[in-house]
Amino acid sequence: MLTRPSHPVTDPTIAPAGLPDPLAFEDGRLVRTADDWPARRAELLALFEQHVYGRTPSATPAVAFEVVEASADACEGRATRKQVVARIGNSGLEVDLLLYLPNQRQGPAPLFLGLNFYGNHTVTLDPAVRLPRSWVPEIGAGAANSHCASQAARGASVAAWPIEEILARGYGVATLYCGDLDPDYDDGFADGIHPLFYSPGQTRPADDEWGTIGAWAWGLSRAMDYIASDADCDAARVAVMGHSRLGKTALWAGAQDERFALVISNNSGCGGAALSRRRMGETLRAINERFPHWFCRHFWAYNDREDALPIDQHQLLALAAPRPVYVASAEDDAWADPTGEYVSARLASPVYALLGHVGLPGASMPGINQPLMGRIGYHLRSGGHAVTPYDWRQFIAFADLHLTPRR
Secondary structure (H helix, E strand, O other), X not given: OOOOOOOOOOOOOOOOOOOOOOOEOOOOOEOOOHHHHHHHHHHHHHHHHHHHHOEOOOOOOOXXXXXXXXXXXHHHHOEEEEEEEEEEOOOOEEEXXXXXXXXXXXXXXXXXXXXXXXXXXXXXXXXXXXXXXXXXXXXXXXXXXXXXXXHHHOOOOHHHOOHHXXXXXXXXXXXXXXXXXXXXXXXXXXXXXXXXXXXXXXXXXXXXXXXXXXXXXXXXXXXXXXXXXXXXXXXXXXXXXEEOHXXXXXXXXXXXXXXXXEEEEEOOOOOOOOOHHHOOOOOHHHHHHXXXXXXOHHHHHHOOOHHHOOOOXXXXXXXXXXXXXXXXXXXXXXXXXXXXXXXXXXXXXXXXXXXXXXXOOOOOOOOEOOOEEOOEEEEEEOOOOOOOHHHHXXXXXXXXXXXXXXX
């Protein structure tokens, strides 16, 4: 019989006192065996819905997928490109999904799936990739005109998406623009998908209903719906990945949707992998006041009151268990609190141990560019807030350990 593992971090200088235990029910009972975990997991998921990200509506409009363009000659013949339009209900709202699948493979391709910040056309120089029709941020001179996408931004984010390298390692890439789902500014939830779920007379989500991060996570699950329908994709081997605010989103998507086989957070910080109670770098007040649309309104009640939260972010990581989860930090990214991200991964490890897996190996925070890989992975990269080729090499190595791509 599995027994409840001991707490792995006791240093109060890095792990604040009073952190809630992922293996203790709200009524004080302890989770002692693997059979107890599903009930505790459901309890934690409900707490994150109520206090942090908001409830995702249970009713989903019908989503119709259409492959509007495909070519087996992408990336100089090494990949098949597919462009899919997801039409949400009768709203007229469309979301573009871009896929590159390696041509040299045996069977369906495992995938890395992630949202991008500025449009699918920014992750590649491929001239065939469609421009988004939705609002886009300004990302440089000439890159967008009055928040409309333009050719000037094509390839602007290629450094964050090493598609050729990913394909060469046997994985496909799938990405969609977060702004197709909900624009990343405080628009009062008038645009994007939120109005599709309003009750008669409702004009914004209720205080315990989803914000923009919840909407983005919903979109990742709809992308997963398409992947599950495509015989060229291995839906059992999909890693959901995100950087920064989209790393927060990947963690929340992975917590809600257990179809994701692996979950990756890169520099996700406050409201992502970092412990809220450390109050290091970005605090709850800072994030809620700068980005009032990201979380549910209930989260605002904990501004300057982090200790009153009934959960903390190590429990979010634990919601991925027993699936593999990877947390990546950067040395110069103090705003995202790398130590808080590491400790969060460490504190999620007892759940993995309970379920028969090694969580995060080792007993202390690793040195720079010295990744740790158990069922939980972690690295502290040199440099600042970004997703880099080094990060991707670790993500691919971690996926190799757990998703075993066919060559």
